[in-house]
Amino acid sequence: MIIGGDNMGIADNVKDIKRRIHGAAKRAGRNPDAVKLIAVTKTVGVPEIRELLACGVNNIGENRLQVAMPKIEELADMGINWHFIGSLQSNKVKKIIEHFECIHSVDSVRCAEEIQKRAEAVGKQVKVLLEVNVSGESSKHGLSPNKLFEVLESCNDLDNVIVQGLMTMAPLTDDFETARPYFQKLKQLCKKYGLTECSMGMTDDFEVAVEEGATMVRIGRALFI
Numbered sequence: 274m275i276i277g278g279d280n281m282g283i284a285d286n287v288k289d290i291k292r293r294i295h296g297a298a299k300r301a302g303r304n305p306d307a308v309k310l311i312a313v314t315k316t317v318g319v320p321e322i323r324e325l326l327a328c329g330v331n332n333i334g335e336n337r338l339q340v341a342m343p344k345i346e347e348l349a350d351m352g353i354n355w356h357f358i359g360s361l362q363s364n365k366v367k368k369i370i371e372h373f374e375c376i377h378s379v380d381s382v383r384c385a386e387e388i389q390k391r392a393e394a395v396g397k398q399v400k401v402l403l404e405v406n407v408s409g410e411s412s413k414h415g416l417s418p419n420k421l422f423e424v425l426e427s428c429n430d431l432d433n434v435i436v437q438g439l440m441t442m443a444p445l446t447d448d449f450e451t452a453r454p455y456f457q458k459l460k461q462l463c464k465k466y467g468l469t470e471c472s473m474g475m476t477d478d479f480e481v482a483v484e485e486g487a488t489m490v491r492i493g494r495a496l497f498i
């Protein structure tokens with residue numbers, strides 16, 4: 274490494290993140306293989322994604338369709354599972370279900386219904402997670418926990434929408450421990466409703482999320498520093 278250089282390299286970062294996921298899972302008595310690393314590539318381009326693929330990371334998260342599309346097109350047939358993690362606009366749903374393996378950010382019945390309509394038209398089953406605002410911050414997207422039951426009920430009637438789990442974003446702070454109760458709450462909700470996938474944990478708090486039962490962590494910055 275060049276002294277003063279700021280790039281540790283994606284391969285080293287992946288190794289380090291996997292080691293930390295492994296450690297956190299072990300501390301909690303969990304199987305490290307039950308945690309999927311989703312690399313969030315919204316700030317980087319195709320070369321970085323190729324490096325991730327070379328490290329065996331093929332779950333890739335993007336939050337804006339327009340930004341993702343050129344990368345998706347250039348990397349077609351590379352075996353990437355694309356995860357949509359951004360806010361959903363109904364006029365984008367058609368394209369999103371065509372290209373993404375899982376949508377993490379469904380936060381209304383209206384949105385689930387739009388997915389149903391588009392999925393049915395092309396004969397597809399779409400895996401989704403419902404985004405929950407566990408912290409109650411008004412600035413956050415996501416369903417309030419007390420709306421969750423009602424939305425799950427409605428989704429039951431949507432044959433092409435497969436609700437696999439829940440997603441949340443913890444409040445941003447400089448103390449990662451403050452995220453813990455929110456992650457506990459999301460995991461509780463997953464258990465209560467018999468949902469398998471629990472998408473929580475980002476660069477600053479993913480070890481806490483893994484300790485509390487995350488099955489997917491969405492990591493951006495830590496991969497590219």
Ligand SMILES: *Cc1c(COP(=O)(O)O)cnc(C)c1O
Binds near residue numbers: 336358359494495
């Ligand atoms: C950007 C983003 C992430 C990754 O955040 P980092 O702090 O860069 O790890 C995770 N989830 C969502 C929804 C995002 O938009």
